[in-house]
Amino acid sequence: MSRQSLNVSRRRFLQSTALGAAAAAGVLQAPAVLRAQGAAVKVGVLHPVSGALSYSGQQGRIGAQLAIEEINAAGGIKSMGGAKIEAVLGDAQSTPDGGNAEVEKMNGAGVAAIVGGYASGICLAASQTAARYDLPYIVDVGVVDSIVSRGLKNTFRFGPGFGVIAKTALDNLVTINDQANKAAKTVMIVHEDSAFGAGLAKLLNTQLPERGFQVLETIPHPTPTRDFNNVVLKIKAQNPDLVIPANYYNEYVLLARTMQQQRVRPKGIYSVLGGAASSYKFVKEFPEAAQYIMDCNHWFDPKNPKALALKKKIEDKGEFYTYEVYMNYSCILLLADAIERAASADRAKIIAALENSTFTGHMMPYGPTKFVNGQNQGAAPVNTQVIGNDIQVIFPAAVASAKPVFPMPPV
Amino acid sequence: MKGVAPILATVTLLATVPLITSSNVVLNFLVMALLIALVGQGWNLLGGYGGQYSFGHAAFFGTGAYVTAVLQMQYGVNAWMGFVIGIAAGAVVGALTGAVSFRSGLKGSYFALITLAFAEVLRIIASVTPITGAGVGTLIKLDLRPEAFQFQSRVPFYWIILAMVGISMILMRLIEDSRFGAYLVAVRENEDAARALGVDATRVKLGAMTISAAIAAAGGCFYAQYFLFIDAGIAYGPWISIEALLAPIIGGIGTVFGPLLGALVVKTLGELAKLMTGGAPGLDLVIYGGVLIVVVAFAPRGIAGIVSDMRRRFYRTPPPGENGRG
Amino acid sequence: MLSSVILIPAVLNGLMTGAVYALIALGLTLIYGVLHIINFAHGALLTAAMFAAFFAHQWLGLDPYIAAIGLTPIFFGLGYGLQRFIIGPAAHGEDRNILLVTLGLAVVIENALLYAFRADTRTINLPYAFNVIEVGSAFLAVPRVIAFVVVIAVAIALWLIMRWTDTGKAIRAVAKEKLGAELSGIDVAHIYAVTFGLGTACLAIAACLLLPTYYVNPTAGNAFVLIAFTIVVLGGMGSVTGALIGGLFVGVVESMSGLYLGESLGQIGIFVMFILVLLFRPSGLLGERT
Structure with a gap:
C-alpha cells in the first residue's frame, strides 16, 4: 500500500514510453474513472x-x-x-x-x-x-x-447453491407426489452438459433412488443443441412418469416445443433450475407448451x-x-x-x-x-407451476399462491 | 548466436514492467497477451515456418491444461511436475495427430479442418469423462504457495510467462538457423521440391507439430495455474485456436517477433475498443472486428511486414533474415 | 434395445434435420469450391438472415416462407457486395488474409446484431408449427417437412444453374482453372462475388426454413457451422450433389449416434466420421479422386 502514491507518477511515466502504448489499455481508464x-x-x-x-x-x-x-x-x-x-x-x-x-x-x-x-x-x-x-x-x-x-x-x-436447490426440489417432489398418491415412479433427466446441468444431474442421480424414484435414463446434451427430436423420441419410448429438465433457456424451449409437437405428455414435467420453466417470456410466447410445467428455481416472494x-x-x-x-x-x-x-x-x-x-x-x-x-443460510429456491397464463408459486406453503396440479390433466 | 540479443533486450525491457507499475490491471493484461503470444508462437512454428495452418491448437492447449489440473487434483501430483507432464502430454497429442494427418498427406484446408476436428473430439470427450470432472470442470484447489505454482501476487506469474515467451522466441531463432528450420521452410515453399532434394518432409512436419504442440500445451498449463479452473469449453474450445493464429498472422507470420507483436496489438485493440464504447454490449467487438479487417487490408504481411518495408525503404536494401512469405 | 417404433422416426427426423444442414453446407461448399477459402463468416451471416426473417414476420407480418422470396435476392446482393468490396480487396488474394477478414466480419456481424437487437432469444409462433404429418409411428412436424421439400428443390435449382447457365459455367471454369478462365475473358472478381452471393442466398433460405422451429439470437447461427464443414468435407469440397447427400447422411448419423451414445457424446460420431473421411477419402465420399 505504501507504494501506491509513488505509483501515480510512475504510471504517468509509463504512458509516455513506448511500452506505455502497449499497456495503455489497462492504465488509461483507471485514473479516468477514479476521479469522478x-x-x-x-x-x-x-x-x-x-x-x-x-x-x-x-x-x-x-x-x-x-x-x-x-x-x-x-x-x-x-x-x-x-x-x-x-x-x-x-x-x-x-x-x-x-x-x-x-x-x-x-x-x-x-x-x-x-x-x-x-x-x-x-x-x-x-x-x-x-x-x-x-x-x-x-x-x-x-x-x-x-x-x-x-x-x-x-x-x-x-x-441458494446446488446442494440446497437439489434437496428442496426433491423434498417438494416427494410431497407433491405423495399428495397425488404416488402417481410418479419413473423419471428421466434431461440436462445440459456443462457445470450447472451436469452437477445437478449427478446430485439427482444419487438422491432420486433414495427417495423411491427409478431413474430410467439420464440424457446429457450440449449447449447449444440444434434438435431435440431424438431426446423426445427416447422419452416417448421409455414413457417415464416424470421428465426432469435442467438446461438453459433456448434448449428448454426447444425441448418443450418438441415434446408438444411429438405429442409426448408425461404425468408431469418437473424441472430443477429449468431455463425457461419459470420464465414469463416462455409462458407468454408458448402458453400451450408451458402449461403445467413445474420448476424449482430462484423466484421472488409473490406476497x-x-x-x-x-x-x-x-x-x-x-x-x-x-x-x-x-x-x-x-x-x-x-x-x-x-x-x-x-x-x-x-x-x-x-x-x-x-x-x-x-x-x-x-x-x-x-x-x-x-x-x-x-x-x-436463509436462501432457498421456490417451486412454481405454470397455470393458465401465469406462473404460480406452489411451494413453500408460506408464500404459495396456488395448489400444485399433478398429474397433468389430459388436454 | 546472432539475433538473440534483440530477444533478450525485449524480454529484459518487459521484465521491468512490474518495477515501474504495481497496477495489476496492466500486469493481468500483459499476462494474457503473453499467454496468447506463447500459444501463438507454437502455432507460428507449424503455420508460419512450416506453412501448415492449424485450426485446432486448442487440442494441445487443452491437453496441457487438463493434464496439469487432473494430475494435481486426482493424483496429488505436485503442480510443477504436473506442468512438465502437461507439456509432454501436449507434445504426444501433437505427435499423434500429426502422424495421422501427415502420413495421410493432408495439407491446406484439409489439414486445417482435421486439426479442428481433433480439438472438437477432445472437447466432447472432456465434457463427458468423469476424470476431467465432465461438464462440471476441474477446479484446482487454492493453495497460494510457490511450491504449488500459485502466487499471491501477479508478478511471479508475469515473469514466468514472460520467461516462457522468451524461451520460445530463442527456440524459434535457433530453429531458424538450424538445418531443421531450413528443411521446414523448404517444405513450406515447395514440398515436392524439398522431397526431391532428399528432405523427409513428413518427418520435418511431424517434428514441427510436436514442438508446436508442446509450446501450446505450456500455455494451457499456465492458464490452468493462473485461473485454477478449466472446463471443456475453456480448454478445448475454439477461442484459443483462433487467438493462436490471430496473433502471429497480425504480427507477422513466420517471424520470431510476430506472435508477441501480434498478441500485444490484438489485445490492446480489444481494450481500446472497450474504452471507446463504454459499457454498450457488443459495440466494442464491432470496432475490434472492423479494425482487424482494416489492419489486414493495409498490412497484408502483418506488422512485421510493415516494419521490414520501412527498413527497406530506409536502407534501400533488403533486410537480412527476411522470413515473411512475400 | 431400440425398437423400430423409435428407429424409424429417428431416421426420418435425421433426414429432415439433415436437409437444412445440407442447405447451409451448400452455401459453404460453393464458396469453398470456387474461392478455396474457409468462410468463417458463414455462421454470422446465417444469424443475420435469421434476424431478417424474424423481423419480416414481426414488422411486416410475413410468413417466413413468403419472406424467403424477398430475402434470397437481398442476401445474394449482400454476399456479392461483401466479397466484391470487402473480402476481395482487403485480402489481397492471400488465403491467410481471407481467413482473418472473414473472421473479422463474423465478429462484426454477430456483435452488431447484439448491439442493435440485444441478446434476447426470439421465436415466432406460427399457427401450423405444431401440426404434424403421421408416417407410421413417426410424427413429422409440418415446418420440417416443408423444409425438406424446399431444400431438395433449391439443390436441384442450384445444380441446374451450375450446369446450364453461362454464369454457372463460368463459375465452374473459375473453380477448375482460375488463370485459364481469366485468360478466356471471364471476370474472375465478378464470378467470385457471384459465388459468394449464391452461398449467402442459400443461407437466407435456410434461415427462413429454420425459424419456424428454431430460435434466433446473436449467436444462433454458430451452432450450424461445424456441422456444415463436416458435410462439405464429406460431400467433397465444392460439390453441390455431395453437399445435399452429405447433409442428409450427416443428419441420419447424428440422429443415430445421438440415440445410441446420447446427445453429448453423440456429437463425436460426426467428428470421427469427419476425421475418417479426411484421412481416407479427402476428396469426399462422392468427390472425384484427385
Missing part, C-alpha cells in the same frame, strides 16, 4: 453481456442498475452523508478470463465491492481474483457450491409488495421479469445495506458488515439472512 465524484461509492457490476450468456448478463445488469438508481434517488448511503452509489460496469464476455480481467480493472478503478458474475465459471475466477485485494464479491447467481466452499473470505452468495412493484416497473419498461433481474436487484440492496452499516467504503469493513448481515429488505422468499462461510 468525490463522495460516491463505486460498485463493480459484472455480467456477461456479450457472448453466449449475454441474455442472462443483460437481464442481471438491468436489475443491478435499477437498484442502484433507486438507492440513489432515495438519498444514497445515509451514514456516509448521502453518498451516491456509482456503478462501474464490466462485461465478462461470457468467459472466466474475461471476468477476471474486469475484476482487475474494477479494482484499479477503486470499487468498494463487486456484484455479479452469473455463470459458475465466471464467478469462480472473478471472486478468486477479487480475493487478492480483499475486495468483497457478491455472487448473484452462480450455483456451483465450490464457489463458497473454497474458504475465500471476500465471497458471499445471497442465493412481498416490493417484489410486485419491481415486477410492474420492469414490465413497464418492456422487459421480462426474469430471476436474474430480482436476484441482482436484491444483491445490490444487500450490499447497500452493508455499506450503510459499515458507514464506509472500506473493503474490510464492508466484508465485516456482510458477515454480520441480517438484511431483510430484499424481495426473495428466504429465511433470515445469515452468512456462514459466505453462504446465506
